[in-house]
Amino acid sequence: MSVGTGYEEIGILKEIAELLNEGTDTKDVLSGVLKRLLHVTGLQTGWIFLIDEKGVHRLVADEALPPALANDHKQRMCQGKCWCVNKYNNRQLTKASNIMECKRIEDAIEERAGETCGLTHHATVPLRAGQERFGILNVGSPNKTHFEKNELALLEAVAFQIGTALKRIKLTQREQETALAAERNRLARDLHDSVNQLLFSLSLTARAGVEMTQTNEIKQTFSYIQDLAQEALGEMRALIWQLRPQGLENGLVSALRSYADMLGLSIETKVTGAASIPGKVEEAMWRIGQEALANCKKHSQTTAAVLLFQASKEGVMMTIKDTGCGFHYDEQLEIPSLGLKNMKARTEALHGHFHLTSKPEMGTEIEIHIPF
Numbered sequence: 001m002s003v004g005t006g007y008e009e010i011g012i013l014k015e016i017a018e019l020l021n022e023g024t025d026t027k028d029v030l031s032g033v034l035k036r037l038l039h040v041t042g043l044q045t046g047w048i049f050l051i052d053e054k055g056v057h058r059l060v061a062d063e064a065l066p067p068a069l070a071n072d073h074k075q076r077m078c079q080g081k082c083w084c085v086n087k088y089n090n091r092q093l094t095k096a097s098n099i100m101e102c103k104r105i106e107d108a109i110e111e112r113a114g115e116t117c118g119l120t121h122h123a124t125v126p127l128r129a130g131q132e133r134f135g136i137l138n139v140g141s142p143n144k145t146h147f148e149k150n151e152l153a154l155l156e157a158v159a160f161q162i163g164t165a166l167k168r169i170k171l172t173q174r175e176q177e178t179a180l181a182a183e184r185n186r187l188a189r190d191l192h193d194s195v196n197q198l199l200f201s202l203s204l205t206a207r208a209g210v211e212m213t214q215t216n217e218i219k220q221t222f223s224y225i226q227d228l229a230q231e232a233l234g235e236m237r238a239l240i241w242q243l244r245p246q247g248l249e250n251g252l253v254s255a256l257r258s259y260a261d262m263l264g265l266s267i268e269t270k271v272t273g274a275a276s277i278p279g280k281v282e283e284a285m286w287r288i289g290q291e292a293l294a295n296c297k298k299h300s301q302t303t304a305a306v307l308l309f310q311a312s313k314e315g316v317m318m319t320i321k322d323t324g325c326g327f328h329y330d331e332q333l334e335i336p337s338l339g340l341k342n343m344k345a346r347t348e349a350l351h352g353h354f355h356l357t358s359k360p361e362m363g364t365e366i367e368i369h370i371p372f
Contacts, residue, residue, distance in 0.1 A: 012041070012154065012158075013154075015036060015040060016033055016036060016161055016162075019032050019033050020164075020165035024172060026050075026060065026166065026169055027061065029169070030060050030061040031061040031063075033158075034047075034048060034061045034063050034137075035063050038063055038064070041154070042141075044064050044141045044142060045064045045119055045140050046061075046064075046139040046140070047061065047063070047138050048135060048137050048138070048162075049085065049135045049138075050135040051085065051088060051089070051134070055089040059074060059077045060135075062074065065077070066114070066116045067115045068105065068113045068115060069108065070114075076113065080104075080107075083099060083103050084099050084124040088133075088136050093124065095125070095126070096123060096124070096125035096153070096159065097124055097125070097152070098147050099122055101120060102119070102122055102140070105120055117142055118142030119140055120143075120145065121140055121146070122138045122139060123138070123140065123147040123155055124136050124137070124138045125159040126159065126163075127159050127162050127166065128159075128163045129160070129163040129164045129166065129167040134162075134167075137162065139155065191239065191243070199232050199233045200229075203230055206225040206226035210223050210226065238294070252286055252289070252309070253269055253271055253307065253309050256286070256290075257307070260305060260307075263293060263294065265297055265305050266304045267293075267304075267305045267306070269308075270307070270308050270309070271311075272310045273312045275311040275316065275372075280350060281316065281370050281372070284352075284370065285318055287346060288318070288347065288366075289307070289318065291340075291342060291343055292320040292366050293305060295340075295364070299324070299325075300325060301324050302322055302324035304322065304323065305320060305321065306320070308321075315372050316369070317368065319365060319366065319368075321366070322363045323362075323363040324363050325360065325361060326358045327358050327359075327360060327364070329359070335356065343368070347368050347370060351370075352368060352369055352371065353368075353369045354366075354368055355367040355368075355369075
């Protein structure tokens, strides 16, 4: 690692800062910054772990990992403990430090898991902004066993920049979520006060037309208009419910039960366990549950559904199933509908698991598991 002083280090920090200020996607930002950091410092290998409040680490960026660490889809990096993660979780890692040896590399050598390309040691530095901690940055090079004070000082400055950017991204995402919720509420109010009232008036007018006319053909026309207005009112109520759920304050299962009632579905529910569900998880499961129940109503050719909900301190599992007509589904092929794809995407965005089972005349089952 060839790090100069003065203007050279300021130049490196300026480059990193510009990269960090450009993006809002955490993974893309960290991958770009890591690649640039290694290039300007002459280091070869690096990786970034984000670590949650429970001490569980997640590999979000890496560059030039040796085969011993990159094999099997980087499983060695994604699982198990190591000294740097342990030190971070024990709050013993407060500044940039030399990690004398890398446990993951040691284990790989012992297990003959592949070529290590001379990488044995790395420097590690916590990513933080004030009192808020996000994870660690690790960098190393073949046959480099020690980092000088000025090298560690530069890494610490870069890590502080990364931590500040992560906090900015987190706050931006929170603001966007708040703004989205406010916009949903506004749209729901507007739909209720305008379109919903117009449809209700149309329905009443058509009903009056049926009662006032004596001509059979005109009666049928007004009756048809009334039926269309009632159907549109039902669709509008469902849309308003999706935008601004009434009853979610009483719990997710209660809200889904009410939504099923509104759709005209008979729903059997079973709840086991208890846990405080994070807001993001509750929102995602609410949207997934709505989509699944709407599919039951539209496609299953049955009016009955079952909702199973299991909560624990590790996460939540929700199953929605029906005994309707079902359809051909092969897990090896692409998911057939946009609604199902959206459910899967919402689940995986929270590092959850989505499982769909369906066969003709045997119904459909959707199982969602989201860890905390």
